Amino acid sequence: MPLFGVQANPPASGSPAELDNLNATDTLIADVSAVPAPLIVGIGCSAGGLEALEAFFSQVGYDCEASFVVVQHLDPDHESHLAEILQHVCVLPVQEIVDKTPVQPGYVYVIPAGTDLSIRHGILQLSHPSGSRGLRLPIDFFFRSLADDLGVRAIGVVLSGMGSDGVLGLAAIKAKGGFTLAQLPASAKADSMPRSAIEAGIVDLIDLPDALIEPIGDYARQLVTPCLHSVAVSSSSEIEQILDLLRAKTHHDFSQYKPNTLQRRIERRLVLHQIESTAAYVDYLRNNPQECELLFKELLIGVTHFFRDPLVWGFLQSIGFPTLFARHADGKIFRAWVPACSSGEEAFTLAMCFVEALEQGKPSAAFSLQIYATDLDADAIDRARRGLYPATLYDCISPERLKRFFVQEEAGYRICKEIRAMVIFAQQNIISDPPFTRLDILSCRNLLIYFDAQLQRKLLPLFHYALNDSGLLVLGSSESIGGFQDLFMPLDQALRIFLRLKQVVQPSLLSFTPNIKNMRQSHPFPVALDAHDSLEHLTDQFIQQNYAPPAVLVNATGDILYISGRTGKYLEPAAGKVNINIHAMAREGLREALTGVIRKALEHPQPIMLRGLQIKSGVGVTTVNVTVRGIEQPERLRGRVLIVFYDCPVQTTELDKAVTTDREQALELELAQMRATLQQTHAEMQSGLEEYSAAFEVLQSTNEELQSTNEELTTSKEELQSLNEEMQTVNAELQATVDELNWVRNDMTNLLNSTEIATIFLDSQMKLRRFTTHATQLFKLIPRDVGRSLTDIVSELEYPQLKEDAIEVLRSLVFQEKQVKTILGRWYRVRIMPYRTLDNVIDGVVITFIDIAEVSSSLQLIGMNFASK
Numbered sequence: 001m002p003l004f005g006v007q008a009n010p011p012a013s014g015s016p017a018e019l020d021n022l023n024a025t026d027t028l029i030a031d032v033s034a035v036p037a038p039l040i041v042g043i044g045c046s047a048g049g050l051e052a053l054e055a056f057f058s059q060v061g062y063d064c065e066a067s068f069v070v071v072q073h074l075d076p077d078h079e080s081h082l083a084e085i086l087q088h089v090c091v092l093p094v095q096e097i098v099d100k101t102p103v104q105p106g107y108v109y110v111i112p113a114g115t116d117l118s119i120r121h122g123i124l125q126l127s128h129p130s131g132s133r134g135l136r137l138p139i140d141f142f143f144r145s146l147a148d149d150l151g152v153r154a155i156g157v158v159l160s161g162m163g164s165d166g167v168l169g170l171a172a173i174k175a176k177g178g179f180t181l182a183q184l185p186a187s188a189k190a191d192s193m194p195r196s197a198i199e200a201g202i203v204d205l206i207d208l209p210d211a212l213i214e215p216i217g218d219y220a221r222q223l224v225t226p227c228l229h230s231v232a233v234s235s236s237s238e239i240e241q242i243l244d245l246l247r248a249k250t251h252h253d254f255s256q257y258k259p260n261t262l263q264r265r266i267e268r269r270l271v272l273h274q275i276e277s278t279a280a281y282v283d284y285l286r287n288n289p290q291e292c293e294l295l296f297k298e299l300l301i302g303v304t305h306f307f308r309d310p311l312v313w314g315f316l317q318s319i320g321f322p323t324l325f326a327r328h329a330d331g332k333i334f335r336a337w338v339p340a341c342s343s344g345e346e347a348f349t350l351a352m353c354f355v356e357a358l359e360q361g362k363p364s365a366a367f368s369l370q371i372y373a374t375d376l377d378a379d380a381i382d383r384a385r386r387g388l389y390p391a392t393l394y395d396c397i398s399p400e401r402l403k404r405f406f407v408q409e410e411a412g413y414r415i416c417k418e419i420r421a422m423v424i425f426a427q428q429n430i431i432s433d434p435p436f437t438r439l440d441i442l443s444c445r446n447l448l449i450y451f452d453a454q455l456q457r458k459l460l461p462l463f464h465y466a467l468n469d470s471g472l473l474v475l476g477s478s479e480s481i482g483g484f485q486d487l488f489m490p491l492d493q494a495l496r497i498f499l500r501l502k503q504v505v506q507p508s509l510l511s512f513t514p515n516i517k518n519m520r521q522s523h524p525f526p527v528a529l530d531a532h533d534s535l536e537h538l539t540d541q542f543i544q545q546n547y548a549p550p551a552v553l554v555n556a557t558g559d560i561l562y563i564s565g566r567t568g569k570y571l572e573p574a575a576g577k578v579n580i581n582i583h584a585m586a587r588e589g590l591r592e593a594l595t596g597v598i599r600k601a602l603e604h605p606q607p608i609m610l611r612g613l614q615i616k617s618g619v620g621v622t623t624v625n626v627t628v629r630g631i632e633q634p635e636r637l638r639g640r641v642l643i644v645f646y647d648c649p650v651q652t653t654e655l656d657k658a659v660t661t662d663r664e665q666a667l668e669l670e671l672a673q674m675r676a677t678l679q680q681t682h683a684e685m686q687s688g689l690e691e692y693s694a695a696f697e698v699l700q701s702t703n704e705e706l707q708s709t710n711e712e713l714t715t716s717k718e719e720l721q722s723l724n725e726e727m728q729t730v731n732a733e734l735q736a737t738v739d740e741l742n743w744v745r746n747d748m749t750n751l752l753n754s755t756e757i758a759t760i761f762l763d764s765q766m767k768l769r770r771f772t773t774h775a776t777q778l779f780k781l782i783p784r785d786v787g788r789s790l791t792d793i794v795s796e797l798e799y800p801q802l803k804e805d806a807i808e809v810l811r812s813l814v815f816q817e818k819q820v821k822t823i824l825g826r827w828y829r830v831r832i833m834p835y836r837t838l839d840n841v842i843d844g845v846v847i848t849f850i851d852i853a854e855v856s857s858s859l860q861l862i863g864m865n866f867a868s869k
Helices: 022-030 049-057 082-087 138-153 167-175 192-199 213-223 226-233 236-250 259-273 278-287 289-300 310-327 345-361 378-386 391-395 399-405 453-466 516-522 535-546 597-603 662-755 773-777 802-812 853-868
Strands: 040-045 067-072 094-096 108-110 116-120 123-127 154-158 179-183 205-207 332-338 367-375 406-409 412-415 423-427 439-444 467-475 488-492 497-500 551-554 560-564 608-617 620-630 641-647 758-762 768-771 816-821 827-836 842-851
Touching: 040 049, 040 138, 040 167, 049 067, 049 082, 067 082, 067 116, 067 138, 082 094, 082 108, 116 138, 138 154, 138 167, 154 167, 154 192, 154 213, 167 179, 167 192, 179 192, 179 213, 213 259, 236 259, 236 278, 236 289, 259 278, 259 289, 278 289, 310 345, 310 439, 310 467, 310 488, 310 497, 332 345, 345 367, 345 399, 345 423, 345 439, 367 378, 378 423, 399 406, 439 453, 453 467, 597 608, 597 620, 597 641, 758 773, 758 827, 802 816, 802 827, 802 842
Parallel strands: 040 067, 040 154, 067 108, 094 108, 154 179, 179 205, 332 367, 332 439, 367 423, 439 467
Antiparallel strands: 116 123, 406 412, 467 497, 488 497, 551 560, 551 641, 608 620, 620 641, 758 768, 758 842, 816 827, 827 842
16 A cells, blocks of 8 residues: 555635635545545755755655655755755655646655745746745745645645744644644754744644654545544534533633534544544543643634735725724724734734824824734733744735834844734633623634634624724624624625624623623723723712812823822923923922922832922912822832822911011021022933933934844844855755765776776876776876876886877877787787766876787687697
8 A cells, every 4th residue: 555545635726715714624624535636745944954854755665655845945046956865865756846847646846946836736836036035935935835725635844944934834734724744853953943833833743854754644544544534424422522521621612613613623633643533532532631732722723924814904004994083083092802813913913004004194183002812722822922923924024014013033023012012912712701892993803714603693793792883893704794784884895894883782682791790800901891981980080080189190200191180289381392391390389399309209118298388379379288109009100209289278377477587587598599509400400301311312313223233234144044054055965965976986996996907097188187006007106196297107018109199089089099018028908088078078088908918818829729720
């Protein structure tokens, strides 16, 4: 039986949106043996990959019916000999790809240098690389097309290499139900590529290169094993047992997922573990609790990327967000919810589109966006919170956006703080946990396709409940609102963007009743409630406005961040340029008292009391007590200072009415002088602060320039790293060629010595180039004689015109042959022939000396016998 006795269906057709649908993957798996087609194994590698390739292909047998396509980072300026090198270790035919090559079973195809490779309908197609050198991703490019073309029959293997090329491609293969493998990083000369794929959570199997061929063969055989199709007709009790085990282990219920989705995902696990029936898989789940976690991850299928379906984001940026801006002329903090956010790409894409819409529209009012992104997978939420994505990110992000919204780090690209601050991530089960409400945008793309019709009918009214009037609902390309046309109106039917209608939902459609207690326990932030309309908030606001003392919140330098109550008696705007610093706005009597107090309040946790301050305002002098306190909690207010004003009651005493004595007048004069000195000191400090601010701006500008230079250097580093990978690949090929040439040289030396024919090689200048061992019997030759003229070598032959004959042969290109005697009387047949290279160039002569002494003796003996007769 062949190693890969597989049959496959034809490549999936249809729109990209249909290919992105899991149902398309389910169909691929269900009809896996419909039409014959080869199973294709895509292999990606880079630096250090030649050794791994040789180990991998050394295990492939003669009867293998799979096809292998090798994509390696190659130097476009150097001719690759990878096909010839692999042919020495692989029993299958190995050939370099030419454009429009049809894939045949049992062949190994190697990408040529300086090209990108794709596959469509089983035909390998070459194209000129679109990316600049050093930023090419040929492995991702081919793996994605392989996933689209073969679906479940696509197999992706990542071997040794630097960088993270192949991660996005393996993710695409896994999303289509294919098989993904990676080399054990510890065995790779360069472990970046396999390690990046493993850390992304998209690799099904990890092993040594020479051990990967066996599971690939097992996977191929299992695809056509008839018993596996029993999954599709397995008893409901077995599926329920699997769901019960999942519910007990993960505390999540998948009973309302589409049956086909569950069955195909379970079938995939059977294929990977070579289990022949669903009943046996139930037992395997019971005995292997970690398999429940793996099946849980398999059902979630968290595959996404930035700006997936660009037309959707273009519509939101050019029409959706501007429409929201126009409806709120006074500005607003918009709220958005992205359920099933996976590793965060969708939520961050929404944030970037909002920022770009603001920059393009430049509305006069202030707008901001708060995005709540949730997912069932805690690991995916952790990755999203980190906001770190692989270096292959530039394959789906434009250079402008990459520079605007990302910060490059050694491990990849990280979302900038501006965008990260707009998104809050939390783990949530959309089926059972409370929803977020008062939303302006709800982006739930490619989630409903996994749910059965009953659950979809439950969630769509819930989405209507969560959205504000005229809020936007964004669904996936293969999703619809079903029978709820009275709740949503399509803004763009093709893009699946809908407008929430002002319609009362029947209570029977809302199976979820919000519960405040559960809601607060489910989320680390109380965002599901609208706090601005709560009784508590309104009461606090009334008390603050009518009974609480006036107060201001300032930062460490005195800039006012928030004002509570009426502070006109204590603060007034300074004349000239607008300055909201409290030192500039404080009235006389307060300004001097606040000098140095804010810094002191930040250094000491206890509040500082300033009693009996005489503050002069337009209506007279007000006696005030002031409390200055640095804030430690909550965390968002850390480093701020709260200044609270308390008016003192007016008390008239006899002392106040008494005539001021001379001593008091002197004290008042001295106090006025001190106040003037303090005023001058404060002015000097303010001037110094302004100079410091100016210097800080200069440093900030310099820092930005250095950052820009660092980005350029990082780009150059990436290009050099790519060149280094290509050079390592070339070096490995050259080393293999040198080894092969050494063997050829050894073979030729042994061949020439075994013939016992003395041979001398001369160049066009009649200088010695090479000689065999037997030539030393006729010429006094030693290895150092190479490069000397033939006439300089002492010979045993009685052939003084040897050099002239050799020159004549070189001139006429006609070989000569003579019989020549040595000094000792032995006869040799001397043949002089032109030395012809593989390029058909004459570059010297070859002289052979054949010992014919025995032949001559035999002929003489025969002649004597004939004469005697």
